[in-house]
Amino acid sequence: MVRTPLTPEERARGERFGALLRAARGDRSMVEVAVAAGISAETLRKIETGRAPTPAFFTIAALAAALGLSLDELASACAEAEVSASAA
Amino acid sequence: MVRTPLTPEERARGERFGALLRAARGDRSMVEVAVAAGISAETLRKIETGRAPTPAFFTIAALAAALGLSLDELASACAEAEVSASAA
DNA sequence: CATGTCCGTGATACTAATACCGGTATAAGA
DNA sequence: TCTTATACCGGTATTAGTATCACGGACATG
Numbered sequence: 001m002v003r004t005p006l007t008p009e010e011r012a013r014g015e016r017f018g019a020l021l022r023a024a025r026g027d028r029s030m031v032e033v034a035v036a037a038g039i040s041a042e043t044l045r046k047i048e049t050g051r052a053p054t055p056a057f058f059t060i061a062a063l064a065a066a067l068g069l070s071l072d073e074l075a076s077a078c079a080e081a082e083v084s085a086s087a088a
Numbered sequence: 089m090v091r092t093p094l095t096p097e098e099r100a101r102g103e104r105f106g107a108l109l110r111a112a113r114g115d116r117s118m119v120e121v122a123v124a125a126g127i128s129a130e131t132l133r134k135i136e137t138g139r140a141p142t143p144a145f146f147t148i149a150a151l152a153a154a155l156g157l158s159l160d161e162l163a164s165a166c167a168e169a170e171v172s173a174s175a176a
Numbered sequence: 177c178a179t180g181t182c183c184g185t186g187a188t189a190c191t192a193a194t195a196c197c198g199g200t201a202t203a204a205g206a
Numbered sequence: 207t208c209t210t211a212t213a214c215c216g217g218t219a220t221t222a223g224t225a226t227c228a229c230g231g232a233c234a235t236g
Contacts, residue, residue, distance in 0.1 A: 003194045003220045013146070030183070043224055045184065052223055056193085058101070059223085060145040061163040071159035075149040091191045091224045117212070131194055133214075140193055144223085147193085 006053055013078050014053020020077055022048045024067045036066035094141055102141020105166050110136045112155045124154035 006014075025033050025048070034041040039059055046052040047063070064071050094102075113121050113136075122132040127147055134140040135151070152159050 003196095003222080005221060010146075040225055041183085042185085042226080046223080049185090054144040054146055054193090055223065056142040057145045057148040058098075058142055058163075058166070061159075061167070064163075065167075071149075071163055075146075075152075075159055078146075079149075079153075091189075091226090093191065119212085128195055129213090130196075134193080137214080139215095142223090143193070 011050065011053045014047075015050030017053070017074070017078050018048040018050040020074060021063065021067065021069075024069050033063070033066055037062040039063070099138065099141045101166055102135075103138030105141070105162070106136040106138040108162060108165055109151060109155065109157075112157050121151070121154055125150040127151070 021044075030044050030048075031041045034044040037044070037059075039062065043052065043055075043059070044063070047055050047059075060074070061071060063069075064074060118132050118136075119129045122129040125132070125147075127150065131140065131143075131147070132151070135143050135147070148162070149159060151157075152162060
């Protein structure tokens, strides 16, 4: 095993992560946010739908900047959910 | 061209990013930090040396947590360097 | 009603991230 | 000197992120 396949937990985290981003996007369109972040709309869609559960750091950084989000808060939110999931 | 190859700017940013992480690591060993972050030492080394210029978000998040860094500060530092590079 | 546009989606192509292995260099210690 | 530990480096294998293409649905417009 040379590259650890994504665990179900990681995928679940990715879904929560995408849900957070989608919620933060609000009523803005995907393309608008994608353009603002400098990524393709398809990539944004994959991230939001959780099909890209572990996106690149700078992709998220650009996205967070476009959405006015804090990276620390994003990570914290996912970490908390992770802990909750582990605790549950 | 379906996936944009990393631009020299992105690679340079990756090197700066790695340098930041290395500086934050201080005198601690790679393996210690890697274990604390839950990643392999090789991956940490690649990130620090800039050979993995666009690491995954959660990889960086775990690393930042292990190093006691702020993701926003990290992103800001790289963004500033980016702007400076663009302005220069 | 037909058509064009926009948004979201699925499939596909290709590069990059991650992990493991072996080898090398350097410094510390026995 | 020899061993050990740390870090660096190259190669390899596999999975995953990202971008383009093509399609379907919704909506406005002619």
